[in-house]
Amino acid sequence: MMLFQLIPFFLAAQVSDKETWKFGPEYTFSGEVKMITSLDSDKGQYLGTGLYLKLKCRPREPDVLRCKMDDTKITRLNVQDGFNPEKATPATNETYRPFNAIEVPFEIKFNDRGIESYVLEKSDPVLPDFCVNMARLVANQLTIGTDLSDTMKPTYRSFENFTVGECDVDFKVTRSPFKDEASNKENKFDLSPLEKLGKLNGEIMLIEKKRNVKECLRCVAPFFGTRYTLGLVYRDVLSLLKTSDSKIEISKNKFVSETNNENDLYDQNRKKLGKVLDHVKLTLESISPAKDQLPTFISPIIKGVLPDKCDKDPNTARFDSGHDPEVWKRGAEVTYLIQNHATKIYSNDHGKANYSDMSFDVQTMLTCQSIESKAYCFYHDTKVKSAYLGDLKRGRSEIKSVELDIWTKKTLQQDALTIDFTKNGMGTVWVAIEVEPIGRNMMGALAQPLDIGLDFSSALTGNFETKVNTSRGNCRSKFLVTRSPALSHQKKLPASLFLVARPDEDLNRPIEISRMMEMDGDKCDDRAFYYSFFMNRENRHTKDTDVEIKFNSFENFMTISNANFTSFSKVKVSMTDHRDKSKYIIEESASLTLQKIEPMLCEKDKYNEFNRDCSSEEINNYAG
Incomplete structure (x- = not known):
């Protein structure tokens, strides 16, 4: 044999x-x-x-x-x-x-x-x-x-890379007498598991796998x-x-x-x-x-094992021209690159002796499909890194920082988000209630560079002042809008960008928008502030009474042309932790750059990537 x-x-x-x-x-x-x-x-x-x-x-x-x-x-x-x-x-x-x-x-x-x-x-x-x-x-x-050779228990849990993603899986392994051995005598082979699992003498081994589709570290576009x-x-x-379930039956x-x-x-x-x-x-x-x-x-x-993003299915209609109107009949998918950098610096008198200053970086892609006044978006390809500044490492251990970085990435990619837009910019950001409140704030904060904040229907350039009454409070913003004297850099996009309020406006010369937000007084609520992604992350487990948050400044600069959209924001926040009397300052910058616009050719269900039901009949399970 x-x-x-x-x-x-x-x-x-x-x-x-x-x-x-x-x-x-x-x-x-x-x-x-x-x-x-x-x-x-x-x-x-x-x-x-x-x-x-x-x-x-x-x-x-x-x-x-x-x-x-x-x-x-x-x-x-x-x-x-x-x-x-x-x-x-x-x-x-x-x-x-x-x-x-x-x-x-x-x-x-x-x-x-x-x-x-x-x-x-x-x-x-x-x-x-x-x-x-x-x-x-x-x-x-x-x-x-x-x-399986290292695990003799009948049931256990492990991670698995599979077609639907890298997910938590419940395994169940059972053996039972196999009564149909005679019906398979025409098969001229004998099968035998390797290592510790032993032989299959008159038995059938059944391996059952039940994937916890709501607990995936990495999710992929469905195929x-x-x-x-x-x-x-x-x-x-x-x-x-x-649900996603598998079973493997093995006998001799x-x-x-x-x-x-x-x-x-x-x-x-x-x-x-x-x-x-x-x-x-x-x-x-x-x-x-x-x-x-x-x-x-x-x-x-x-x-790799996980599916690639589908491009074309040769068994259905194939679209080769990005400029063919028929290609865009199902809408467009827009992808942005977001980069966020923050530093946390402790006061010399309040905390420097017990805690280390640190820096934080996150890079992620945000992909959205717009339908009427809503954008259905998801984060993917996320990279997160925390680092201590200086030689001394006090307070939080490096292991805790790594664990928090892993949690940050998983939270961002846990679910899709829906953004309601008004004529002035972003309104409410909807995220499934299964995502903890701080996670919802973080997802919303990272998307904030998309918030233009102005309606260009009355005038295109000049000085403007607005008050935005949202969940963040009644906050005053000042704008300066100008036109660049230089022509825009021609990016290779399959479509030209234009202002919805001014569709006939030529954007060969980019629009430049400078924005400054004032948060003085009682009408602008600092505690509801979520422009700072890192501030929310650092206060994941704090109560309102634990910390005092003082918003110092927020600035944003955008450029909009017929071939590109970029947004850069800076925020500074002062924090006082009443529990240990420490004080620190968070300075954070975020940039968003349009990367590509693609027609919807293949299955682009972003909700399935994060395994949440975002149907309208379950809207009560969502929080803004």
Whole structure:
């Protein structure tokens, strides 16, 4: 008998040595990607599509499988039992059509927790992200997600990188007698787990994984593979991931891995449209001798486990021109780069002896889609770093600072936010109530550079003064608006910017807006102030009576042209902590720069990225 690794670090396959295994084994899996919908537009009728394929893999190294998808075809399904994929089978009157998933070989690199990365050969033209994501969608069923050999408990929790993101997962491992061994005698192989898990003598091992989709450290844009191909679901819907569960069944002659993702669908006005189930399944069919030597990738490219942002789906309409009006029919997605820097300096007389001064930096991307007077936004690709100033480190430990940085990043990316705009700028910022109040303030503060604060309908340039009565208090702002004598730098954007209040105004010469806010007197409430991201973070666990906040200054400078938008803010806040009598000053600067404008081509549901229900019927769960 010959022994080969079927899934590196986890599962081995024993085969007869009567065959010629000169080039090693080839594993053939049957795969299916099913979708079942129940939408109001279909009067609740259950409809479905099914993608069927073969995945053939060969071990290249002890920790690497070389795989290729073959015979990928899609058809409509006859759904007989609601959201039960086992009862959804190809309709008898439907024909199969080819489906372009990924035609080139790819490699899967494993570690002791499961899939570590994907490797592809560099190509020209570049392989579309859609194709790479299809490989991940199917092949991720081969990942275990954790090192089972070190954990003999039947239930436990661990983090897993999977198609929906890096999420907290509840694992359950059980063994039970397997009564159907005789039905699998045609499979000419014996499977056996490696390491401490032992052999499978007349048993079936079941690994169940339940993802806590509201507890993900890293979230990704949702990828649904075949969802839009046969027109059951339109691209302009929003999808909210409700549950994601997987199970892997292993016996001496059987390997089956499958995943169910349940989603609610909403239209652009956040009206619920119905539900959809996405189902992916891989079943080991056979192990046979390979017929030739595996070639080596000449120019390998490494890809992560998490899906890339989808660019184009070759199985639906493809848009190649960024200036084609048809491309923009679903709206635009705007992305900004935000950089925030702050320092915390203690008074020589009150706190310097017990606490260290520190600096703080955060860099993040803010992506928004605007619908009428609202912007639906989310933070992503966030980097956070705290550092002590000087050689002495007093007070908070470095470990605590790192933990707080991790909390900061997770809080920013925990949920989406909705910004209500008025003709003068930003109004209310809505964030799910599951985000703690300080976190909501932080998310709102970091978006504040988007607040222009002026209505240009009466005049474009000059001196202006306004009072803004918001949750921050009745605060006075002074503006100076001028036109730059120089022409704007022509950024490569697919669209020209213009003022809604003055659509005919030529913005070749940028508008420059200087703004200063006065917060003197009782009518401007310092305690409701959330222009300072860092101040909110530092006072995460304080009560109103613990600290005294004095706003010293706020300044903002913006430039608006037909090709760019930038905003730079500076804020200074004095703090007194009554608990230990310490005093310190926070000086903070924030910049926001428009990075890109893209048409909505693929699924862009930002709510699903953060796994929160932002539908209008649950607006009572939101706080401004």
